[in-house]
Amino acid sequence: MEFESIVGVGAKTAERLAALDDPERALSEGDVAALARAPGISTGRAAAIARAAIRDEHDDAGEFLATDRAREIYRDALSLLQERAVTDHAAHRLETLYPTGSESRVTEVREWVATAMEREPRQDVLDALDGVAPLDDPSRDRIRDRCLATADAERHAEAQDEFPELSVEVVEDARGLADLAKGYSTVIALDEAFAGVDIAGDVQVRPDALETPEEVVPERVLSFFAHNRERLEAAARVHRTTDLDPPVDLARLDEALAGLTEEGTIVGDEELDRLGRAVDDLDAAVSTAESVANDRLREAIEERDVTIEGADLLSLVEQGAGVDSLLSRELADEHAAAIDAARDQLVDSLQLDTGEAELATRAFPEEPTFPVEHDEGVVNRLREDLTAARDRRATRLKRDLATEFADLQAGCDDLVGAALSRDRELAVARFASDFDCVLPEFGGRGVAVEGGRSPLLDCAFEDVEPVDYAVAGPTLLSGVNSGGKTSTLDLLALVAVLAHMGLPVPADEVRIERYEALHYQAKTQGTLDAGAFEATLREFGELVSGGRKRLVLVDELESITEPGASAVIIAGILEALDGETTGVFVSHLAGEIREAAGFEVPVDGIEAVGLVDGELEVERSPKKDSLARSTPELIVEKLATEDATDENEVFYERLLEKFE
Template sequence: MDSMELEAIPGIGPKTREALATLEDPVEALERGDVAAIAAVPGISQGRAVRIVRNAIRHRHDDPGGFLATDRAEAVYDGLRSLLAERAVTDYGRKRIETFYPSAVPARIAETRAVAERAMAREFGEPVREALTGLEPLSEPGAVRVRDRCLATTDAETYSRATEAVPELSVELVSDARALADLARGYATVIALDREFAGVEVDGDVRVEPDALENPAELVPERVLAFYGANRESIRAAIEVHRVANLECELDLDALAGSLSRIEDDGQVSSDAELTRLAAAVDDLEEAVSTAESIANDRLTEAISETDVTVDGADLLSLAERGAGVDSILARELTQEFDGAIEAARNHLVEALDLQDEEATAAARVFPEEPTFPVERNESALSRLEETLTTARDRRAGQVKRELAEELAGAREPVRGLVRRALELDVEQAISRFAADFDCVMADRSGRGFEIEGGRSPLLAEPPEAVEPVDYAVEDVALLSGVNSGGKTTTLDMIAAITILAHMGLPVPATAARVPEIEEIHYHAKSSGTLDAGALETTLRDFASLSAGGATKLVLVDELESITEPGASAKIIAGIIEALQESEATAVIVSHLAAGVREACETPVTVDGIRALGLENGELQVKRSPEKDHLARSTPELIVEKLAEGDTEGRTEAFYRALLEKF
């Protein structure tokens, strides 16, 4: 499937296809079921992303859908999906589980079954779930703007190409080397894109790189670093998931974790020793110079106060005629003290800022060579020192960024795989927890009929361990009888849940299970009250279509007798059973009219029953597993029997015994 074929998927029209085109590979995202990537597309909600992914899966498997043929079947599926989703740790896992659905297509079932079998073979402990808590799908960072460097060119076409390729940087049109030099005074780094500038001598960090646009990441390491900064915590979580779950990975996880530790959330890089030194020198420059001035002046003040200076009349007149003042006296009388004071000031400045080589030379020029009092900084020399340190800091920062970005640039796709594997592991973890919580096994699918051992409905409100296991097998069509609250509806729910899960490719809550290979499941829930004529007609039309259709089916019906009068209900149910037998459907029909239905059927029909053991302290006791060829007793019969057995005086025994004979 290519991008043009996307519109063949239901739910994807021209506008949605255009929106999906903003993804790096929309087809691949759909094929792997990446709900998070689809939902990240502007204009596509998470709910819609789930539907699009599910439709894409159906499209890939040529799956017509329609497996869940009734509202009650949909409700059972929704309940199962919720049970799975609530066991996921990540939001991605919960949304991904929503893309699982029951199908009649063997390839789709096998696809999910492989995931389930892998999940059930893994050990998922609390450390894995803990690691998953910080995991989120990767996101794209916002726009990055870099102001300490620019691109320069004399060519309008190159200008246009550079502006499009590297929007993070300013691109400047220049006419000659002089214009290039002007740019170098305003930016820490200037990258000239024209070969004609090769060999040109310009002050500042000016690089001639005609091929620079071929690798924008080298020009703008911030582009790479912003991605890792925005996704740092999720990548760290994915690393931890791989470690605790022992997942295979082509990356050096320790090295990746070390690189991530140097990146801030905003994509900035933590300083190395040299960058820390330069940044501190720039920040502390003013304070260090002020302190150095104080040191020099304090030493001179002390020297002057402790020195007797004698100036005879002729010298004084000479100094006065020249307009000289204390500076001349310092030069003549306190040269050594002045030199010492200046040396102390320079030493303090160099040591306080940890200046090196050329920086120390530039720092020496901040204080005057000629004696003066008070000692004052040379503002122009100080500005040059500040510019030297700032440029060095920015260059070092750029170098640190480039080195780290170079380390990480090639790991971007492997990192995407790292996070994807961790996210998918959450899906497996949810399946594994579901299987463990409900003691699940993988079911077989074959032929007609089902056979379930130790089955339990996961939809009950009770804890799984409190649910009594049920054994039940049906070859084709069976009537299921039983007392009220004996577990008939729960048995239907169990059959529906196990069949739906098996056709999703997921584990089923049973000791062992074989379910029919079907294309549709029709579960008709118990109706409340007698239907009117119009509703009865609609119900009969539904069953007529059901029996006439060519698809293989599982039909579950809960107390259909309420559709009309009891006498007519038995006849209608009998007719439905005969039609289902001819269509070779698998069916279980719960009815309190089992005896009457059996009499009304023109063909033999199996009647199974949930055996009532009696009433104990007002509580009904039953054997939950249906018995074959057993017509279960009704609740009224049990009550009459209890009354008969409790009549110790025998005065009403004959009445109760007569009633019992009616059943």
């Protein structure tokens, strides 16, 4: 795929995308999480790239939302959908849904939506989704206890790329390997030529090392799973609470994760735990053993009356004898017992095995001394042996567990991906359920809505009055102030946007023509100055040119200039709109516009039934071919029928006649 052919993707972004494992798949599937793994690409940027790639695939120019107000309706609709996603990823992935005139794209989304609407958004599933997120690569820490070695420059470069955590050294011969073995616990030779060399230390010849990274650097796999543990556990819960077929053995995954700490180290192995404790506690255990020996020997000395005849004392002094000689002569048995107690204490406290215990006993020599002191050289050798045994076992366990995780890793990606996909589906299902939505039917001319209720109104959705309205061709919509004209335009815009996104719409039934663009001109606040007025007319000049199928919604265009001029301008715009355009123009000048137009402009009206306690009672569904009465007319009619007296009755009646 030529990345730079995607709108908005330049050379630098293309280079970043190329760094991904499978960028073509991520782009074709709109996988925002995968695209966001590219260096320097944020989640929002990834969503924009995914949308652009989808548009490119469906040959979509991305011109459906033709005005600022149309784009606002889209953003509001998308927000309602995203709010019903549990995970941030699903919310971002939903940004790849957008309104379009491309039939292939709308059909593609509708097929997915039809399945999504069948999902049941149970609370236990939503709870399980909390915590699911795309798997993430943790930072790689430098590993200093092992290195790679090779005599081949090309392989050296390959090894550096594959194992940035390790030092990769160039050696010429076995002597070079031997030198490395003095500074590293493990040296892994990559060349077959080194097979059979006899070198002191842990030197392994692994020509296949580049193909088995989980064995060379098991920490990489382990840290990945430790870092993503909560996400994997949450994804597993989603599969257990839904009908999703897990792509991995969940029991096997649970068991593998149970053997790993949050830091990525091995847990649950008794022998490794024993060796670790022995290394950590060695100094303290030696000190305690010394104290045991000295305490016993001190008690023995205090309890014994040692008598030395003068001749014997003189002889000992002449021989330069000290306390050691006295101990050997007078307290040999007690000293031996104290040393045995020290040895037992050391072996028992560290839980040493037979081989380790044999070395540990030499830490306390049998020669009589007081106070008893350990042999530091023996203790250091014991420390080295225990540390080596611990590290060997940890390395073996790491490799075994890393190999197990490596077998699970591809399935884990699918495990999380399926859970996130279910979140997107449930967001659609919740949206459809919360707003009583149906999939619209495409066909015919114009748009027809039955029982439509807009969730964008500033009130609870259950309090919204349903609206029935059908329109085709240029039409004027009249009605009383605050009667719902603008809300009707918003409903039509929302229905058009959702339908052309491939999503369900908030209505009992909707039939809509396939449009190529939505033009929604919002109400202007106050009369425009000359420059702004000219710019607005330019917009309509572009609107009436061309033959695309469009839905045009205009709210009180007369506010752009003086009422008389506005009526003429609106009439001219209606005349210029071709037969392919569906247009609804809200206006209080419907009568004046109809008179100025060169054709019979249809006028629909949102009728006010009357005034109740000073409040308008309105029939929200527009009435076809009806010029709705204004609020002032209703007030005059109310005064004429309810409050008229002999003195003012004629006055009210004459005012009413003026509205006819």
